[in-house]
Amino acid sequence: MSGHSKWSTIKHKKAKVDSQRAVVFQKYSRELIVSARLGGPDPAGNFRLRTAIEKAKAAGLPNDNIKRAIEKGAGAGAAENYEELIYEGYAAGGVAVVIEAMTDNRNRTAGDIRSFFTKYNGSLGATGCVGWMFDQRGVITFDENVDFDKLFETATNLDALDVTEEDEAYKVLTTPESFQSVVEGLEKEGFKPQSAELVRIPQNTIEITDEKTADQILKLLDKLEEHDDVQNVYANCDISDDILQKLEN
Secondary structure, eight states, X not given: OOTTOHHHHHSOOOOOOGGGHHHHHHHHHHHXXXXXXXXXXXXXXXXXXXXXXHHHHHTTOOHHHHHHHHHHHTTSSOOOOOEEEEEEEEOGGGOEEEEEEEESOHHHHHHHXXXXXXXXXXXXXXXXXXXXXXXXXXXXXXXXXXXXXHHHHHHHHTTXXXXXXXXXXXEEEEOTTTHHHHHHHHHHTTOOOSXXXXXXXXXXXXXXXXXXXXXXXXXXXXXXXXXXXXXXXXXXXXXOHHHHHHHHO
């Protein structure tokens, strides 16, 4: 993970070992269930479901699992009644953290998340305490083989906010409201995205220069991401490669 990359600090991710595949698959299955429940089982008319299917396939979720999850969400069989919740708090060093979760037991989820914050020198806050520090954006990613000038022109005509080059890829940024229309407009012009998702981008980042603080932050983010009920985790920290390498050794 590059500590200098703003994109990698937006959404802290780590490689999942084989033993965690079930947890990862469960997260994608929950998104499929909720997407199908809210918008119907036909991806052609349900943009959220279509993007959920694409992300699930990219993560290696078997087609049978995808089909079963959609059927559950559509009411074919017993479907868990998941609700979408947002948790906010502060990690060590005053780093803001926003957690998107799907749960069938909010008391269990809140208790677990609170215990993680406490264990790693952070604190779970009230709704809205740090969410205002992040902007919700659509991020549509393309590989560098596409024609950048044409992509930029097309995206601009579709009212995208910006087109950037990051991590050997081109990224088109949109508002949440224009996300679907920009994705579909780009696809209509022949641009097939590698991924398309809504994320939370910090307005400012906090540079972490202390190893102990960085270790506490990373351990908290790891525990949160490994939790069954947590879908996405965002933090406004910037941890240098030097510190990351020291912690890995």
